[in-house]
Amino acid sequence: MDRYLVFGHPVRHSKSPFIHTLFARQTQQELEYGLAEPDVDEFAQALRTFFDQGGKGCNVTVPFKEQAFTLVDCLSPRAKRAGAVNTIKLTDDGVLLGDNTDGAGLVADLKSHGVTLADSRILLLGAGGAARGSLAPLLAELPSELVIANRTHTKAQQLAAEFHDLGPVTAQTYEQLAGPFDLVINSTSASLQGELPPLAPALIHTDIAIYDMMYGASDTAFICWAKQHGARQTMDGLGMLVEQAAEAFTVWRGIRPGTKQVLRELKRNLGMI
Numbered sequence: 110m111d112r113y114l115v116f117g118h119p120v121r122h123s124k125s126p127f128i129h130t131l132f133a134r135q136t137q138q139e140l141e142y143g144l145a146e147p148d149v150d151e152f153a154q155a156l157r158t159f160f161d162q163g164g165k166g167c168n169v170t171v172p173f174k175e176q177a178f179t180l181v182d183c184l185s186p187r188a189k190r191a192g193a194v195n196t197i198k199l200t201d202d203g204v205l206l207g208d209n210t211d212g213a214g215l216v217a218d219l220k221s222h223g224v225t226l227a228d229s230r231i232l233l234l235g236a237g238g239a240a241r242g243s244l245a246p247l248l249a250e251l252p253s254e255l256v257i258a259n260r261t262h263t264k265a266q267q268l269a270a271e272f273h274d275l276g277p278v279t280a281q282t283y284e285q286l287a288g289p290f291d292l293v294i295n296s297t298s299a300s301l302q303g304e305l306p307p308l309a310p311a312l313i314h315t316d317i318a319i320y321d322m323m324y325g326a327s328d329t330a331f332i333c334w335a336k337q338h339g340a341r342q343t344m345d346g347l348g349m350l351v352e353q354a355a356e357a358f359t360v361w362r363g364i365r366p367g368t369k370q371v372l373r374e375l376k377r378n379l380g381m382i
């Protein structure tokens with residue numbers, strides 16, 4: 110049977126095996142999907158061994174995405190832009206192809222929530238790997254403006270300069286931000302420390318859409334904060350997780366699984382509904 114897995118550290122709580130097993134059942138594909146948690150300095154060897162032993166493809170998550178970028182034989186354009194690889198496919202010619210489906214997953218999830226990206230003013234919080242991966246797919250949707258704000262402003266400036274050729278992207282400090290924005294995307298890892306990005310509450314209004322790439326059994330700190338200040342449409346990153354997986358599954362199997370029912374089952378599995 111064709112074998113796939115996700116590499117990460119830690120990865121025990123990953124929902125990818127659950128999601129891909131449901132995709133395989135739904136599309137009647139014969140495959141198995143597991144987990145691998147190599148030590149941080151043993152990822153390269155573990156990746157090689159997996160493919161030497163017949164593995165067909167894998168996902169790569171924290172902290173290995175940048176390393177995976179350097180280990181594959183060739184890169185998709187979107188992986189090249191993202192500077193990171195979250196999906197690897199062994200092609201029929203024996204080539205390891207590195208791809209990145211995170212940004213496409215974000216855009217697909219935003220669209221599934223009915224968020225309009227064309228001609229919108231988007232505020233992206235954070236300038237780390239998650240922000241970098243989402244910039245090209247967001248700009249491809251032709252927003253009127255995309256502003257990056259980051260605690261370390263120079264990183265936002267660097268990102269804006271790097272993606273400037275793809276659309277109207279600029280960097281502003283949190284203090285400089287002036288609304289109204291149509292959509293705020295939180296790509297920071299602030300909530301991992303129970304913190305909030307330093308966003309002025311005045312930027313939140315009733316018609317704004319709030320997206321947090323994080324998720325949990327209950328509302329993230331950022332979503333709670335945005336609701337308190339009047340946001341009515343809030344979305345967490347669980348849908349992005351399912352959509353980036355669907356995109357990876359499509360790369361591997363050439364067949365696109367449906368995501369709605371899988372997202373529902375995942376929420377049930379997490380005790381969210």
Ligand code: ATR
Pocket residue numbers: 234235236237238239240259260261264296297298299302304305306307
């Ligand atoms: P990821 O790959 O998940 O994007 P990362 O590359 O470590 O992770 O980036 C984390 C991002 O969250 C960075 O933009 C970071 O800001 P700095 O560049 O200033 O470090 C941002 N971040 C983390 N904690 C934050 C906090 N408490 N408030 C605001 N931004 C925070």
